[in-house]
Amino acid sequence: MAAAGSGLLTSTGAAALDAKNGKHHSHRKPPPPGSHDGHGSDGSHSAPSNYVSPDGPEVMEAERKRGTGPVRRFALTADQVEFDFGGAVVDTWAYGNRLPGKEIRVTAGDRVAVTLNNRLPHSTTLHWHGVQIRNDMDGSPSITQRSVKAGASYDYTFAVDTPGTYWLHPHVGVQLDRGLYAPLIVDDPREPLSYDHEWVVMIDDWLDGVDGMTPDAMLAELNKNKPGGAGGHDDMQSSGNRAAAAAVARMRRRARHRMTDDPSDSVEHPFHLMNGQVARDRETFRAKPGDRIRIRLINAAAGTAYRVALGGHNMTVTHIDGYPVQHKSTDSLLIAMGERFDVLVTAKDGVFPLTALSAGNTFQTAQALLRTGDGEAPDDKIRPTELRSGGLSADKFKAAESVRLSDRDPDRTINMDLTGNMDDWDWAINGKPYTDSQRYPVRQGERVRITFRNTTTMWHPMHLHGHTFALPDGGPRKDTTIVLPDKAVSVDFDADNPGLWMVHCHNVYHSESGMMTVMGYKLHD
Ligand SMILES: [Cu+2]
Structure with a gap:
């Protein structure tokens, strides 16, 4: 097991190691001849000097200021698994046999210790999206750490000093577009909001394993036109190749006819998931009428922004990207990849769809249900009228004074x-x-x-x-x-x-x- 923060990782060493492992970089343009950037043609590499080292004393000093609270231990196993999306069975990669991965929940002031066990056939890392983390735990391959090889383990340890809604995913290649993601919730020891329930909702676009597609096949297809581009992806299945090619052609056709500059999907995904389920198998969250529910919405998609609404309800936005905002009520939100919105709702009596509409031109939806009483569930394709306003985006908010x-x-x-x-x-x-x-x-x-x-x-x-x-x-x-x-x-x-x-x-x-x-x-x- 690699010892975290062992002090042995120099950026030069990491880069040299990465240069040898060049397979997943094959789609990149080679640097122009004579360029100081990038690897030399002989594989040699000189990392820029005079920069703080990811495990240097400056980094450790910043980490000390984040506190020395209790250590909370977790283990994550990145594994090859099979999922069933409403009858479509796919092979994919995930953290354990579940989607999203099991939530990591700690309290601000804690130290987090996560052991990553890599059972994937490829190296990987963990990135803690949004966390002001010590640099050598950030999970950026060849920048802050060596990738964790197939079959190996790695210990991530870091202090968290800021409450909020975060999430984790790999930072290697297009692995994020597999099932490799989970919520990371940092509770506030002096939580100012009061609510009866919390509902963490991860929204995702999905293509892995559908018609033989993989994210790597999709990436190769997208980069096909590039001078010096893809090639060497000899492990692609041809049916996946064809499916990816057709999806890319449709995307480029749509883009030419796009009427607005709104965030639209750039890469077609056949499925859209809320907490790992297609709408047909949607999750049901139960509460009582009048309950106040804090919903933590996380867009974990690879290429899709979503317009999100809870049918029959207004949502009061309290936090964006983990940080408090001046509260604002809205009927719908626009959430880009990587963004998080925390909202408070007061549940009405009945059964209500929480719907995420892909903001592109394919108009697919992900859905879950809020159930507080008897009654028939709405159609799994229903689009709540609340979505008609188009969705409030983060730039319309102001930071909380604090x-x-x-x-x-x-x-x-x-x-x-x-x-x-x-x-x-x-x-x-x-x-x-x-x-x-x-x-x-x-x-x-x-x-x-x-x-x-x-x-x-x-x-x-x-x-x-x-x-x-x-x-x-x-x-x-x-x-x-x-x-x-x-x-x-x-x-x-x-x-x-x-x-x-x-x-x-x-x-x-x-x-x-x-x-x-x-x-x-x-x-x-
Ligand atoms: Cu972009």
Whole structure:
């Protein structure tokens, strides 16, 4: 078992190891000749120097400040399993024989100790989405750790000091689009909200194992047009190949006829799941009329934003991406990949559909039921009228006063132009597809602004690891924000968590095709 935080991992060593394990990188464009980025043609590699090491003293100092509460132990086994979605049986990968994986619930101030057992036929990692974590536990392969090899185990240990709704998933390839995800809930020891029940709801789009498709086959198909692109995916089944090709062709056709710049699905998924179930096998949550229910909505999808409503109810939004917002009541929400919304509802008497409508042009739904009384369940394809308003998005909210980022001019502005197009699938940041030696420098103590400018015709939910930025004008604190086509979004944060941190689109088919980079804390001279 690899010892976490052993102090032996240098970024150079990790990169060299990753260079040897180049199979899942084969879809990437090679770096231009003479480029300082990326691996040399002989496989040699020089990691940028003068950056904080993921397990360096600066990282450990930041971790010490998060406290030394009790250690809570968990084990997760990533395994090859079989699921049945309303009669469609698929082979896939998941954390145990369940979907989503078993919830990890701790209290702010705790230390978390999770042993990952990897029974997959591929290396993997765990990433703790939204957690301001110590850098070497962040799960970014070849940046913060070596990937955990097939058959191996790894101990993740870290303190959590901020309550909220988070989740976990791998950060290797397109594994997120299998069944590898679970909620991570950090309770507030001084919880200010009062409610009778809590309902954690993970929404997901699904293609793995359907018609022989796999996320890797889909990624290869998407990257087929790319110069120097896919090839070498010799393990693909041909039926899966054909299914992926047909889905990609439909997606590109739809994109040409799209009427709006709304977040739409970029990669077709035949199933949409709420807590691991298709609508036909929907989950039922039971409560009493008048009960107050806190629903924690988590979009764990690889490529789909959802409009979400609870039929017959208004929802009071209390938190976004784990952080409190000024409460606002709405009939529906728009939730991008990686985003979380906590809402309070007061249950009426009857049976009500909690529906997630895929925000693309395929109009599929995921559904669960809230049942507080007798009565017939609504049709599993019903679309509550509450969805008609289109869904309130996170940018319409303000941060709660307690978590509002202080007013301060940025010490540093990083411009990230989101680039690429749907036909070439050449997604990148500032025109440069991801390599693990990229660094956008910041220094500890700075107020940093990242300006995401979307030059593409697709929308991108941009995610920053290890930090919680603020949207402009007192907007909510977030770790993932929607950037619509032709729009720019500036996010501000304090550089207070040293290390090397991924910045990427949370459409996994965009990030794995290049829309991903690394923000690095410079060492002080
Ligand atoms: Cu994207």
